Amino acid sequence: MLAFYVDVLGCAVERRRDDIGLVQLRAGRSLIDLVPVDGKLGRAGGAAPGTDGRNLDHLCLRVDPFDGEAILAFLRDSGALPGEIAARYGAEGEGPSIYVADPEGNTVELKGPPAGTTPPDA
Incomplete structure (x- = not known):
């Protein structure tokens, strides 16, 4: 893990x-x-996470810059099985994110900047 x-x-x-x-x-x-x-x-x-219960819904990591297609390709090349890119609401508002499970089944959300924000290098 x-x-x-x-x-x-x-x-x-x-x-x-x-x-x-x-x-x-x-x-x-x-x-x-x-x-x-x-x-x-x-x-x-x-108890350990499983189909009957878990002690964590998910954890979220902010990714900036967020290149969803590159992130998906990297995760797949690493052997992970990511979900699709989707707009989801989070601590900073609505923005792109990808869910992926760690080897023990915990869900990790990789979250981009909120929609409508200017990238830091723009």
Whole structure:
């Protein structure tokens, strides 16, 4: 699972706490905590994600610039099975996004800038 977040999504390992079963990944200005369900922290939490339940709907990572076709091609070349590009509402408003599942079935949304905004280099 770590390889998906590092090699496919481009996150960097910032800190590891093997004693409690925690890997912290840097994703831009955000931090993602990966907690294996069989580690010390994981055993204290809920059940692993599955068809009967999960403890997370999805996480969203902002991608800017957002080239949807290039992102889809990269994800597919990496062995992932992304959904289609769709306009979805999020924290910054309506904008393009792609859903992809990590190896354990958690949904990751890759979200572009809101519609009607000017790219930073324009």
